[in-house]
Every structure is written in C-alpha cells, then in structure tokens.
Amino acid sequence: MSGRCSGIAVPALLALLAAATPARSQDAATLKKDMIGQWELSTTERGKTCVVTLKGDASPQGFKLELEPGCGAALPFTRDITDWTIKGLDIVRLQDATGQPVIDFTEVESGIFEGLRQGEGIYILQNLAAARSLAKSMDQMIGDWAMVRSNGVPICGLTLTNTEADQDNFQVFLKPKCDPAIAAFAPTRWRLDRGQMILMSAGGDAWQFEADDNAQWRRVPDSFDPLIMLRQ
CATH class of the missing domain: 2.40.128.10 (Lipocalin)
Known part of the structure; x- marks a missing residue:
C-alpha cells in the first residue's frame, strides 16, 4: 500500500512543481x-x-x-x-x-x-x-501653520521649514504662547511619510497627522476633540 502511494505521490509532486515554475517566472517577468x-x-x-x-x-x-x-x-x-x-x-x-x-x-x-x-x-x-x-507637496507644506481644536480657536502657531534637521527630517519652530500640552511636546523636526505629516520632539516622541483636504491636517488616531493643523 505504502509503495503504491509513493509511486503516485512522486509524479504528482513533480507535476505540481512544474506547474508552479511558470507562475514564478511570470511574476518576476511582470515586475x-x-x-x-x-x-x-x-x-x-x-x-x-x-x-x-x-x-x-x-x-x-x-x-x-x-x-x-x-x-x-x-x-x-x-x-x-x-x-x-x-x-x-x-x-x-x-x-x-x-x-x-x-x-x-x-x-x-x-x-x-x-x-x-x-x-x-x-x-x-x-x-x-x-x-x-x-516634492511639490513638500514645497506646499513650508510656512506658517496654526494648531486648533474642533472649535477652531488657535492654540499654537508653528513654522515648518525645508532646513534639514538630520538625515530624514526638517526643522520646525514653535511660536510663543502655545497651549501647555503642545509646548511640553515641543516639536523640533517634521517630515512627510507615506501620506502623513509627522512632528517629532527632541526626545523622539512623534505625533502623526493625516490630511482631511489640501489645507487641513488632523492628528491620528482621531479623538473626541481633535487636534487640527491649518495653513496660515
């Protein structure tokens, strides 16, 4: 019984391998x-x-x-x-x-x-x-922004620059009189990464924002009272 099964299994396995080879080649050819x-x-x-x-x-x-x-x-x-x-x-x-x-x-x-x-x-x-x-999107990000809550009242101003901070990021500067939570976060760097705007503190903490439209970015994950960035 086992010998007969082995005799069937080997040709079947070879047939499967032969069938699989063209699919692999086709994938590489498509790429x-x-x-x-x-x-x-x-x-x-x-x-x-x-x-x-x-x-x-x-x-x-x-x-x-x-x-x-x-x-x-x-x-x-x-x-x-x-x-x-x-x-x-x-x-x-x-x-x-x-x-x-x-x-x-x-x-x-x-x-x-x-x-x-x-x-x-x-x-x-x-x-x-x-x-x-x-690159065009990056250029459009450079300049002054305001952080607001859902009521639209500004709680902080900041400036995104195209000045390199390190290998992957650019400098960002907070303006005076920011909300205490944002002042404590104190972002010093920013970048665009796969559709998100990322702000980073000197200590390595990061806040992510996603675009609602061309002028408004909302912090994610979303919350009941979202933090929103608006171009000034």
Whole structure:
C-alpha cells in the first residue's frame, strides 16, 4: 500500500512543481515590465536624489540602466552600479559589474520600494513622476501653520521649514504662547511619510497627522476633540 502511494505521490509532486515554475517566472517577468522606466533613487527625506532609468535591454549580468550625471556626487554608492535585475519574485537589485548587489529593494507600497545599506540607512526608489509630485507637496507644506481644536480657536502657531534637521527630517519652530500640552511636546523636526505629516520632539516622541483636504491636517488616531493643523 505504502509503495503504491509513493509511486503516485512522486509524479504528482513533480507535476505540481512544474506547474508552479511558470507562475514564478511570470511574476518576476511582470515586475520587470513594471520597473522599466524612470525612477528616483533618494534618501528617505529626499535631501539627496538621483534619477535612474531602468531598461529592458539585456546586459552581461542583468539589464541595462542609465544614471543621471549627478548621481555619483549625490549618492556615492551609485558609482558602483552598472545594471539591474530581479531576484526571486520581488527583489529589485541594483548591482555592480560582477553581479554583486549594491542595493536590494522591495516594494513597501504601490510604486515605492525601500532598500537598506548597512551603515548608511534606508533609501527609497519610486516612480519619478510620483516623486516629483511629492516634492511639490513638500514645497506646499513650508510656512506658517496654526494648531486648533474642533472649535477652531488657535492654540499654537508653528513654522515648518525645508532646513534639514538630520538625515530624514526638517526643522520646525514653535511660536510663543502655545497651549501647555503642545509646548511640553515641543516639536523640533517634521517630515512627510507615506501620506502623513509627522512632528517629532527632541526626545523622539512623534505625533502623526493625516490630511482631511489640501489645507487641513488632523492628528491620528482621531479623538473626541481633535487636534487640527491649518495653513496660515
């Protein structure tokens, strides 16, 4: 009985493996097709950027790419990148002339990939048009804001700047006579991160805000008496 079952199981297993292989190849092929085009490679706060054009033409180790002339100065590790490839089902690899990875990216949300370089930090690869749209959004955030409660009465004023505070964040300044709770939080840095405005204190505490519309941001999670940021 067991021998007869084994004889049936092995061919069945081989058939399943054979059926699974084209699906894996198709997934990788689809990702390759989706990646062909122009992308922005950047630090997480987009303080340093580089435009990468991924091509479908074969190279000795993968597929061809082009880096804009300023890439090496902005992101020195890009000087080692010669081509790109797909590894497994979902890893987008930028690699050197020997096929070794310079940086591997995985998709964290639609059209946005993250990659880690040890000792340096996280880098972002995203569609160039979307990245430029984000840059425009960042520019629109710069300036004076008021924090209000649901009654609309201002309880604090603050200024968002485009001056780098550290690798990922920009400086923010509170104006005098803020509500005690906000004065105690005392945010010193801010950034946009996946659709949220994040304010951070010197001690590392963070408040997250999400946009209700183009001019109003509400602290999340929501509360009975929400804290809202309005552009001045």
